[in-house]
Amino acid sequence: MNKTKETFVFGFALFAGFFGAGNLILPPMLGYLSGPDWWLVAFGFLISTTLIPLLSIFAHAKLQGTLYDFGKKVSPLFSFIFCLAMLLITVALPCPRTAAVTHEIAIQPFFGTSAWLTSIIYFVLVFIFVINRNQVLNLIGKYLTPIIVSIVILIIGIGIMSPSMTITPSGFEVPIISGLLEGYQTYDAMAGMIMGGIIIVSINNSNLNLSFDDKRKMIAKSGLIAMIGLFIIYAGLIAVGAIYNSQFEASISRTNLLSGLAAKTLGNFGSAFLSVLVALACFTTAIAIIVSIADFFKAYFKQFQKAYLITAIICCLIGIGVGQMEVKYIIDIALPALMFIYPLCIVLILLNVIPEKYASELVFRGVVMVTFLFSIPDFLGFLLPEDNLKWIKNMIPLANEGLGWVLPAMVTFLGINLFTSDKNKEA
Known part of the structure; x- marks a missing residue:
């Protein structure tokens, strides 16, 4: 496989890692609330969800190490504590959020069952896959992401080409900053710092004999490909949310807004199909998060053979407890932690670039x-x-x-x- 083709393969893989179902529910609501100022809120949102994550990949291209290397110039102890905080926040917030999104988009509208039941069944299945590391996940991920992207592009395309509608005025005092801070909720900067290492391992395990400089260029180009994809989807969903913002009630939730936009652009069948695919995307994201965290503790506690198993159990139990909450509540309780960890992520990314x-x-x-x-x-x-x-x-x-x-x-x-x-x- 030549270097250009390999670069695109890694770029699409990186995009798939960033592209989670949770990310889909945030941009439409920003557009819905910003109305005619959607382009300003999009500018702020894209700074924290594409520009800064892209710089994190550039930093990885320069360091060619792991998450630990981002903070080691401060001190080894700081770097370990920072890594631990990043992993704990990830398992306590975005991971359980995948169960909550699945319940609100794919389960509750069709079956009306309780959030507790969804959360328990969801994380029992996640645990089974985490322990067995089933190869079926690779097949789901390989075909799932292109299908979801195609559906989202259809929603964006049809939505943007829709007849002119009345757009409700913006509810933001400073749209750019509102968009920037809402971007924290995607966890994209954190994902860039964690996932960049995966690309480095993949390149090192490939059959390409590359120099340090060649690998640096390939990692940077892969990151650019991934971020261009995210840029198009984020900006498009914000625009569509703004175009249709007079078509929904004021108290609509993020998940219902996404489903509503799918129904208005693709019809009820499209909305149901999107719900199933989003649920599967959530599921694979949860597995990837727990596997990465379990691997971290397995590597750190090398002498303790059951570190992976115990970490997986704890992560799934946390997931059950938090995952039965409403998506809005999980997003709200995440704000204090994100306001604390995200500034550190941003300065460490910039200093390493x-x-x-x-x-x-x-x-x-x-x-x-x-x-x-x-x-x-x-x-x-x-x-x-x-x-x-x-x-x-x-x-x-x-x-x-x-x-x-x-x-x-x-x-x-x-x-x-x-x-x-x-x-x-x-x-």
């Missing part, structure tokens, strides 16, 4: 520490009454928009580089 001369160990430590400290008010803002933090948020630029860490991190980055540059000149 820029040239080495601007990203010394001192820069890494200073920027990460400042980002951590200035993310605390954003994190606490979802846990404490707003008035309790008003005085401190008013002192920090962009803190009221949930981006209080941005300017302090930039000032720290510039300050340390200027200080070290002047010191080197004096020497």
Whole structure:
């Protein structure tokens, strides 16, 4: 297989990894709420869901290591704790969300059974596949993603070409920032940091004898292919959500909106077909998440033979407990954790992309520490009454928009580089 064909194979594989059912339910709601300002909210959303994840793949192309390598310049202990936090958040939030999305889109509308029953059966089946690592998953993933993409492209195409409709005004004060922060819920930046390592392993296991530089170019191009695909789907779904925003009631949920858009563009059969495929996509995503986490702990606790099994059991039990909740609730409770971990993800991605001369160990430590400290008010803002933090948020630029860490991190980055540059000149 030549390098160009291999690059596209890896690019499509990376796209399939990013492309989860949870991602499908977020963009339409953004378009629905933003109305005529959909292009502004799309701009913000695409920064956090395509640009930053693309940079994470570029960072992997440069590092050619694992998630652990992103934070090792800060310290080995920090990097391990950061990896652990990333994995715990992943198993506690996006993984159970796949069960909740499956229930609301594919089970409840047709069978009316309880969320507990769906969650229990769902994660029992997930556990069976995780333990057996059945090859059938590869077949499902191989054919499933192209079918879902085709259906979504049809929804977008028919929706955009629909006759002009009345569009309800935007409900966002600052659409770009609203889109940017909603993008956190896709977990795409986190996925990029975790999944980039999979592409590296795949390239190393291929029959291609590539140099470090050749692998760097292939990884970067694969990431670009994947992100172009996500860009088209995200922007399209936001646009369609905006075009049809006067066709649905104000209190509609994210899952019902996606199903409603499928019904209006493809008919009831298309809506039912989409529901089944989304459920299967959720299922394979949950398995992939739990396998990766179980593998991590198996590798870390090498002397403990049952580490994989016990990790899988714990993940599935957490999945059952959280997965029976409503999708909206899971998204809401995720906000504090994401407001805390995402800024760290973003600065680690950016610091690993820029040239080495601007990203010394001192820069890494200073920027990460400042980002951590200035993310605390954003994190606490979802846990404490707003008035309790008003005085401190008013002192920090962009803190009221949930981006209080941005300017302090930039000032720290510039300050340390200027200080070290002047010191080197004096020497």
